[in-house]
Amino acid sequence: MISSNILESLNPQQAAAVTSDRRATLILAGAGSGKTRVLTSRIAWLVRSGEVSPHSILAVTFTNKAAREMLTRISTLLPINIRGMWVGTFHGLCNRLLRIHHREAGLPETFQILDSADQQALLKRILRGMNIDEEKSPAREIGWFINAEKEQGRRAGAGDVSDPMVERWSEVYLRYEQQCVREGLADFPELLLRCFELLTGNEDLLAHYRSRFSHILVDEFQDTSRLQYQWLKLLAGERSSLCVVGDDDQSIYGFRGASAQNMSDFQTEFGAHVIKLEQNYRSYGAILDAANALIRNNPHRLGKELWTSQGRGELLRHFEAADDSEEASYVVEEVKRLRDQGVELSQMALLYRSNAQSRVLEHTLFSSGLPYRVYGGLRFFERQEIKHALAYLRLVANPGDDAALLRVVNIPARGVGARTLELVQQAALDQGISLWEAARARPPSGKAGAGVAGFVSLIESLRAQAVGQGLAGIAEAVVERSGLKALYQAERDGADRVENLDELVNAAATFEADTHSLTEGDPEAPPRGVTLADFLAHAALEAGDNQAEAGAQALQLMTVHASKGLEFEAVFLCGLEEGLFPHENAVNQESGLEEERRLMYVALTRARHHLYLTSAEARMLHGRSRYNQPSRFMAEIPAELVERIAKRPPRWTSHTATPSWAGNARAAAASPAQSAGAPGSAWRIGQNVLHGKFGPGVIMDAEGRGLDARVQVKFRDVGVKWLALEYAKLIPA
């Protein structure tokens, strides 16, 4: 049997999941049970069996990263052409369908995707236009309302409005919709709903895709929203096979609409065949016992218990610190100890419930000279300069995009201020035309008019130049001729931004080279090349990595949410206190507390060997000290699995001179290999330094990491300054 090697080394449950021939299969996959492997093996199995063409397979994931990983793993299993297989996120797949069938969907060919920030900005604009007090109805809340309505499948003006508040919000929803239609925009939930409506409204289209995708697979099914589940059911129809993988115990995104109830609904509605993957290949026994015991406190589970054939391993360790900085110091010591034992830094993770906790930890890490890497923060396509450049690109694709115009009409400054814009906006409103048309038809007179006219001719010229040009060429023209690059070149701290703009041109070139065609492998769809709209959609749907220097030898810092799906030799889970974890906002609701517990479960199951739990009696939060009880979750872990670590002997203070360590500790955060500074040197708070121009000083504070690392130095003669370590040639003194 040609497929036998795919099944080799799978356990019986995994093999059953891979080969299940039932129409509906629910794979209940515990943490570390090899679920991605099962999913990819199943796809390979289906194709290898010869009965299923890659063309008939639709695989849905939650993140682009997961989609990429799935594709990579499938190609190692299947040395054949996997083109024609559709693998992507819900949003990515919906975008694809909407692009191909934009006419039937009632969208312009070059419709743009609004990310959450764009949506917010548009809403603010509309609220201002309606004279609604933003204090009483914040754009955030209305956006949340609109997204929830779309999630329910409700269009603007469709609901019954009795509540005056809801009535007002519905009015905003209506205006927002109209504006989106006018400008050719679709927000994230719109992609899903519009695609759903496209299929429900077109029998032929629906029949086509139903018969095409005979095999639908879904990863992280516990994270699907109700609408996404509806979409899946619609596409599956009466015949297609549906194989979904998920873990109700790892459902931690309820707050943004995920509904683990889809799992039990799937079970009852489809009579799904349930396969449980409970053998864990990641963690030692004590860790799994702790996780099992904890999660047992949640009622309403589908039921599942992890086990391992490995031994019990080390006990968990609980360190209760007096305060947050002692907690951090303890972590640093243990990290160093493990590193000396041979555990790689990149195999250690520091997890916390909320981002605010990272500051103290980072501070201590920086002083200790341990290299570390923080996940989270701004991603490439979310950066200001990139969003500006994208706005120009959007205008090239579609000058009727008011949002894009408003964003950059005066960036770089062209003397187009609020007053001038008001005139243009009024003209657009009066005549029911776009801002672009209004600006072009009758630019305001005087100095301001010159700015508007200049902008109009710039965009027109860019549009003319774009015809027949490649993506990279268009991007380059925009970056250069818009004046954006020059703007940042003139800024003192603009070097990174200039670099990012160049990187955008590279990204466009890469996208052009890698993406052959959206409709590739779709003989029934009209062939077309890669367009600017495709690239812009890519930018909106995949905002890029939010951390640089992957693979670096550095301790990994992230929220528990961000750690889902990852694994580490050693995990440090910090801030295990009531109010923090479980978070105070979640403890009043049963469902909230259960989600917190699942979050704790996720955190525990990240660790392979070493699992440290830490809490602090006192903690600085929002500028004041708070005294917390240890987390109730600590009490839910059997005491015999936990070794309590006694408080440490009095610490050496950070004020004592420790000239020796500056030489031996390697602060990767502070000393990029290519930096001009002495290799192997390190910086810490309180250290005396010498600067070529500013003279002697002492380091007061530090922030950032890698190439972004900056220190605050109090100079004897010239006062306090922030210096980028990469550029400032500081000398330890």
Add this chain to the structure above:
DNA sequence: GGAGACTGCGTTTTT
């Protein structure tokens, strides 16, 4: 139009 002071707020986050 832009820099600097001021205010208020403060989970988790992908698309």
Add this chain to the structure above:
DNA sequence: CGCAGTCTCC
């Protein structure tokens, strides 16, 4: 406490 977003003054 630290940040982001707003306001105010030049």
